[in-house]
Amino acid sequence: DGGITQSPKYLFRKEGQNVTLSCEQNLNHDAMYWYRQDPGQGLRLIYYSQIVNDFQKGDIAEGYSVSREKKESFPLTVTSAQKNPTAFYLCASSRSFRTGRQETQYFGPGTRLLVL
Amino acid sequence: AQKVTQAQTEISVVEKEDVTLDCVYETRDTTYYLFWYKQPPSGELVFLIRRNSFDEQNEISGRYSWNFQKSTSSFNFTITASQVVDSAVYFCALSEAIANYGQNFVFGPGTRLSVLP
DSSP states (O other), X not given: OOOEEEEOSEXXXXXXXXXXXXXXXXXXXXXXXXXXXXXXXXXXXXXXXEETTXXXXXXXXXXXXXXXXXTTBXXXXXXXXXXXXXXXXXXXXXXXXXXXXXXXXXXXXXXXXEEO | XXXXXXXXXXXXXXTTOOEEEOOEEEOSOSSEEEEXXXXXXXXXXXXXXXXXXXXXXXXXXXXXXXXXXXXXXXEEEEESSOXXXXXXXXXXXXXXXXXXXXXXXXXXXXXXXXXXX
C-alpha cells in the first residue's frame, strides 16, 4: 500500500527541548511539505522540499528545521526557539512540480504535539 | 497575492439534506488549480477533487458535485443527501505556479460540517 506515514501520533515536549517528527512516503514523490494546523484554523506552510538535499522556508519557518537526505523521508525538528509549538503537524507529498504541472498534495495522518 | 475564503465557519444540517460549501478565491494568474480536501475527526486530509482554471465544467462524483465559476471566482462544493459520515472539516485550496520554486499552495480556513442523524 502506497502512502505517507507520520510518527509518533502524539508527542510531548518539555521546555527547552528539541523534538523531531517523522514523515516517510513510499509514493515515489519528489516534493514533500510540512504544515502546521492550530485548533479551528487552516493550514500554514512551514517548509517544503522539491528534491533531495534541497528545501525552502514556508510562511512560518522560524523555530523549525528540516532535512531531506532521502527521497522518502522529510523529518521536521521543532526547536526550543519555537515558543508556541502546540499544534497538529501534517506532512504532505506530491509528484515533482518542476515540469510546470501543479500536482495534488497527499497528506499523512498527522502528529499532535503538546507542550508539558 | 492569492487568497482563499470560506465564509461559512460552521454548518449543521440534518441527515439527507443537501448542503453547499462555498469557496471564493483571489489570484492574478490565469493558470491555477483548485482543490477540495476533507478532514474527518481523525485529522488526515483526504483529497477530493482537483480542477484547473481552464476547465469550467461542473463535476459530479456520487453524492458530491462541484460548481466552478471563473466569473465569480468561486468553486463551490455540494453534498447531496448528506450522511453522518460526511461530518468533517472541508478545506478549499488554490495552487498557482511560481517560477523556479514550483507551486504555491494556499488553503482556506475550512468549513466544519456537522450532519445530525
